[in-house]
Amino acid sequence: MAANMAAMANIGAQNCSSPNPTDPHRGQTDFYVQLVLSLALGISAFTGFCILRPKWKSLYAARKKEIDAASELPELPDTMFGWMPVLYRVTEQQVLASAGLDAYVFLAFFKMSIKLFGIIFVLTCAILVPINKHFDRVWTPGNNTEPDPPDAMLLLQGGYDPWKVNWDLAAMAEDGELIPETGYLWAYTVFTYFFTGLAIYFITKETGRIIKIRQDYLGSQSTITDRTIKLSGIPRELRSEAKIKEFLEKLEIGKVESVTLCRDWRRLDGLMERRTHTLRRLEEAWVKHLGQSKARENGNSHESHPESHEDNDETENREEDNLLGENHVTTYENERPTTRIWYGFLNLQSKKIDAIDHYQEELRKLDAIIIAARKKKYEPTPLAFVTMDSIPACQMAVQAVLDPKPMQLKAQLAPAPSDIVWVNTYLPRSSRMLRSWIVTIFILLLTLFWLIPVAGLAGLLNLCTIRQVWKGLADTLESHRVLSALVSTGLPTLVVSLLNVAVPFLYDYLANMQGMISQGDVELSVISKNFFFTFFNVFLVFTVFGTASKFWPILQQSLRDTTVIAFKLAESVNALGDFYINYVLLQSVGLLPFRLLEFGSVSLHPILLMTSNTPRDHAELARPPIFSYGFYLPSALLVWILCMVYSILPAGWMVLMVGLIYFVFGYYTYKYQLLYAMDHPQHATGKAWPMICYRLLLGLGVFQLVMAGVIALKHAFYPGALVLPLIPLTIWYSYYFGRTYEPLTRFIALRSIRRESDAAVNIADEFVGIHRPPGNERRQSTTLDEARERGLKFINPSLIVPLDKLWLDKKPDSSGDTPVFDREESAASSVSLGDTHIWRDNGEENV
Template sequence: MDGLSIAKNRTCTHVDPTNPKANGQQNQIYVQLVLSLALGLSAFFGFCFLRPRWKSLYAARKRQSESAASLPELPDTFFGWMPVLYKVTEQQVLDSAGLDAYVFLAFFKMSMKLFGVMFLVTCAILAPINYKFDYLPTPGDSTDPRNPPELFSNNPLWGSWSVAADTVVLASDGKTELPKTDYLWAYLVFTYFFTGLAIYFMTSETQRIIKVRQEYLGSQSTITDRTIKLSAIPPELRSKEKIKDFLEKLQIGKVESVTICCNWKGLDDMMDKRAHLVRKIEEAWTVHLGRSKTAALEPVQARRSGILDEDEQHESQENNTLLGRAHVTAYEKPRPTTRIWYGFLHLQNRKVDAIDYYEEQLRKLDEKISMARKKEYTPTSLAFVTMDSIPACQMAVQALLDPSPLQLLARLAPAPSDVVWSNTYLPRSSRMIRAWTITLFIIVLTIFWLIPVAGLAGLLDLCSIEQVWPGLANLLSRHEILKALVQTGLPTLVVSLLNIAVPFLYDYLANMQGMISQGDVELSVISKNFFFTFFNVFLVFTAFGTASKFWGELQDSLKDTTRLAYNLARAVKGLAVFYINFILLQGVGLLPFRLLEFGSVSLYPILRMGAKTPRDYAELVQPPIFKYGFYLPSAILIYILCIVYSILPAGYMVLFFGLIYFVFGYYTYKYQLLYAMDHPQHATGKAWPMVCYRILVGLGVFQLVMAGVIALSNAFVPAGLVVPLIPFTLWYSYYFGRTYEPLMNFIALRSIRRESDASINIAGETVGLDMTGARIRRRQSTVDEEREKFSKFINPTLTVPLEKPWINAESTFNGDAPQTDLEHEESTASSLSLGDTHIWRDNGDANV
């Protein structure tokens, strides 16, 4: 009989493909471990091999960022970089990468400590308890209680056994009886203990971060620390003089400057058009002169400063005009052309010289921009007010300025480079409409995600596969390893890929909401991506399981909320192997690919082949952008999974692989934040309260699951005693918000130090002290001070120099295949990118 006939005649039992009991699979973890090790080791060894050969990518930040210059050099040996990275201190992280990187790594370090302690406790106490007692079926389990588990049936010390209503009778001596549910009191005790342990570590780390943050921000002096964002300004106060008089009459300090946001949309649109024209000119010149024959048009020193005085700018414009007009090239090589459309409804067209056409368009546009910069624009209800001191700014943002509700609201200003200027002149109503529209769209999108997430398990069920592809179902039933790959390896891989792909969509949506700063956008991305990972990947996949039973379980749960707790508890126990494999794949299999920067490596040959102009090559060697919203939600989900499974029989394995994930993640992201990637946003560590609130959500789920697990064994007294932890966790979240969150948003007045004050210990180390007689020198500048030097709160489109096209390509830009060692290319391109790329990126940031 062929395989198709066998499949048709076989009685199919619908099972959850991620439930190891239902499938009888014992080797799923081994298969996932081999797969993860194969992926992870190949990526890790690839990184170790490429790192010294491709420094333009793997040491981009170290080579191009002044703040990273003080970091120790990493040896070029295969593993020599690892001990040097390990020895980089938290103080060096602060000095070179700032508060955001410090807080991000602090979460991983705290998790390492917490799960290290929990793993030891679980191995010493809970694992033996689960080994001896947690073998009885829970209500709804298909396991026949008359059949003893293999562990005990093959163990002569246990002898024969039987199951009574409330006791386990061990018939080796005919007398010994163990209460069936007594061991569940240990679950109750450790639910309280692990909740307290998690809150203790979280609170301790919060207090340490607050101390570091207050000392760090209190010891520096930047324009951001002295500036407030004043919103909801009434029409009668929308002038610099009136705003200044209003604030100074409050007697909180002197006003240094006022920038009222105006409707600059027309000017911003012209600057966007100009950037497009500049690129067109660069492409035309590259085609005309070839990649190795163009000449430099603008002095490198001018590009480095980004600012030219009037004489230099006039001279530069003359040189550009002369060189741009001169037909200095071989006569046999024609100049590039472009087709233009004109006449009635633009129905006529003709070809013209591309260089002359685009340069003429650029000249006309520059004249319009120069005129537009001199115009007066309609003021909006938003302004940036810079005070003369940090205490004055902090008093303004921590006080009510006006007795009218929703009027004259003072908030801390974002950094000047962080402001999304195109959103500053949007009406408040427009921003609110955008925010609510995106929120509603995400709710609809969340419902849409139910289809692939809940359907994933159903499609990988053997019965579902048999309905579509009987031959494959028959093949899987005969090969356990292949079955484990398809039913466990494939779901974890698909879920992991969703966690990688979905953040890009939510990042785009967050940028469309109309937020004032990129820091706020990044915090929004963290919130959105966590909601997806927690709700869709964890709750939906766990509580409702396969698509075949999703709607039925959902309807029953809505009718009886206690059923949700039972379903969640039963599913959590059944999905232990699935989540072990998920954490294993994330930590061992995929984290090395983040270290390898697989996306940048794979895209580089494509981008290199498409690069034509010097600007294109300069952008190739810019450090990749590190986005916390892409990495932090997955780490928080794994934190929650470790907490939820910590007491259950699979807890020691979940904690072990979770500990591996946080150890590997800490050093992976430490390397990227310090040496390889850049983080231009300026959130001053404000992601930490978001992390803490989501930890508390995870603790609530942990307590709900434990109450359900205990109740499933009819131990209702200990299950009921778990319930008080849930309102306690809710109260603590309120207490955390009232006690600690203000110190994560503001600078305490006592923390603010004058320039003459002694420098202080920031990260538990003595830094910045230089005792010469009685004089104490202030410590070195922070990352924020270096970044904001000479910065002002003003729309760059009003003041930025009108950059000229980059026409400077040496023999490196010859169109050859990508080389592994890009140092010569980097040195050439970097010299071009020092000034103009900064200006170009400012323009891009200003018009996101």
């Protein structure tokens, strides 16, 4: 038996002749190098934010300036760090009132994680760290202990049966040749149960709290969305507003207030899109004609140029002639711009013409066509938005089965009117399904493609792998510890982090191509897709398969023996503890301050400013950046899973410590952005919470699988086997969660709905001293949803939106503040002159 052990060790030595620089026992240099890099990045970004924040309020206080719901938030001081205590004191009620349910749920996940891992961190440091230090090798910087037993090394290299190796070692223990210490592993089993129960307790408790808040919030408001259902699968014989109304009222659910039957508005939407493009081209042509200096003069009072008053009058008279006639004589800074048009057979002939006249004429024709197109009747589709007279009627409709035929007359909650993607409402269901399948298949192919860069990065973690490819580089890294740490730890963590930043943009595009009806559904899809990439490619592939050369052999072994994945996952998790510590450290200390800085917006602003020519372009620059949960939530979920997976292992206290830092920094970073800097126009009403919970339960399953493998690999089969029942119990809880809690995160309970008359009852109760239980009072103030849905209707904007007029007002002044104009008010205050409009500014007329 001893000969077999020696042979196995010799094979391992031949395969890897140099130590692994990411061994958790040799991670001192790697950790300190990563800490220095992260602090350098984080401190510089945070300092830059603190300096720029009071000077660039159009970016860092954009939401506070532009969104009415944020106006009630406390003002942040302009001092370097004075904003921090004010932000800290912003309550959850203020978050709910200002940013809505989606922001509240997102921040609640971070707050729950802080509480959970705070408790686990204390227990780990108090109990598990001493146990690991006495019986196992606990991870500490510079702790150079002996490597794991040979079976672990051979398993990492693949090609050996884990059960055979362990049974051989067990037989050796019986023969007295090897006596492993396994009694302490019962503590691993106990804490696996305890941490699983603690996590489920926090998930359940937070779910109950969110349900209560959500039911009270939605039940005490009254918006058109709360009273509207999306009716799909409408048969041809019912495709008219009158028949749909008659059908629903016969069910005696409630009265129908209005019906919007979606029709094939493809041509009208195309005309509106073409008109928007033409209008922008016309505005660009006018700005080019006016010239930069003349455009600025047009935004200022003529009193600063009294000597040119007569010339200005003459110029305006001549320009009026130009707009109405053929004379193009002008005193503007630049000549009138031209554009090339194509005509003739197959558009093979072209000529240059006056751009302003061309776009004005095209705009005039489009306006006439659009006005006529709005009066036409279009082919109805199987989709309609039905507004009921009350919220209870709407909720009863969506929680009932309306028709005995499958996929026919399905009632679902309608998205907010501003959230609907109208171009997808007239897409056939078969087309949406086809798009969904194509995107799904494409994502699966992308998943295989990501194996190449991810496996390459995993190869950098092992000096032996680098030696196989480039022996000279491996020798250099082996002789320079700092350089080795930069290549083997700093570079992979940075590239993986950059992948987590870049890939969501691709998946966001793919989600938008699936043809979903609302932007809220698109965002939930982005969360799902990005988490799949993060969890599968960054965690499972990176951890289980290591490099591309090991992918196929391990996959073949796992098909023959399902336990291979568990053992491989357990061994790799132990070996990659140092990498994931540095990864979470970079995410928390190094990169979260860059999110606060809004580095992307800051770096792109000069480019966007240079390419923005018209007042409309400049006004769009002043809009708050869009906050997308699909870009930020998957990374936080991965950090949560890593904290759970490593909580009991020797490296657990370090992973938990940097994980706590991540969730604390992330909570206040995103709290600032959601309240003051960025806008979230989607209307998901907190529906991301069940998605979060299911992925946390998936993480618990991985945690239990890893712990079972870790304990079994240390030859303690009974403690390891006792962990396995936790996996089916977690699966059962996920089904229990879906049946018990998820419906309350989707619907409004009828008992939670307060009618308008309840408000008067509550006031009377307060007057006579009656105190109702908490949550039974109707909110007296207007909610965020009520404010932003005031006056909205479920009508395609192409049918009713006012046609935008030419926008040639002043550009940003020297202070950098961009004036934002209400387009309808501007149109009402303009004087029509042909197809161009003169905007009034300080009593003067400017073209």
